[in-house]
Amino acid sequence: MITSAASYSQAFTYYPFNSIFSIASNPNKPVWVDFRFQMNSYFSSLSTDISPMINLTKGPKAKFYIGAGIKANFLNYLNTDASKRNPLEGYFFNLGVRVSPIEKLPQFQGVFELSPYANKQFDLGIFRANLGVAYVFGKRKKNQ
Template sequence: MLKKLLLIFSFFVFTKTAYAQAFTYYPFNSVFSIATNPNKAIWVDFRFQTNTYFSSLSTEISPMFNVNKAERVKFYVGAGIKANFLNYLNTDPSKQSALEGYSLNVGMRAAPIEKIPRFQIVFELSPYANKNFDLGLFRANLGLAYVLGKKNQ
């Protein structure tokens, strides 16, 4: 319970200090994302599965780094961890680890409509490996995003 409260508190601290947040939905992967300000050089992305059973609710936390300073297209790289805190409820002690896997993220956020710069299209390639590194996926994400706050925050 304490770990869950710490996670929620950390989430609110990140979003409060960011001064802008981005909401992204990846419809082909059924993933919803809340990120700190993606216009900053360093930002954090929190991803939630939306088409899953409650017992397998996975969350990804990924720090990202923008590699360019362009206004309308930002390229970024990052790494993340995938966790499922509901694994602690499993009766098998060998399966009570919250950690599920690791990912590398390479992507871009583009604002295609000049008059609406906060609306963005996001494309990302993300190799993923489970925590034992014996199973992996090569994921491709395509989504729509909206960044709250001012245009150049």
């Protein structure tokens, strides 16, 4: 029974303009966790974003959320230069919305985020925008 409950608690999101793939715990819960993996990059720069998220509002068609997290590259542990073995690359903040545009398929979602990012020294940063599509695995409610 625990296995079946766990299998219904993931969301997969792809951000095609940023080449990012995300696996998240259930974004329909008040608090959830998101893991993002950089795609289409060199093996030496496989960055991972790890972020807890908090849903601010939960409407029938849209969910607004915030989160903060770290960007890490665990392959840095393999660096021959000991001063560059730290996996931490930077910090970010997310403000986003998940929209279910198709009433008959509420598990299919569009995702838009604004996400300021700063490197670990706080001397460089960018203002990121993410646009993607998501699918949330879970049991459908009878009224959906």
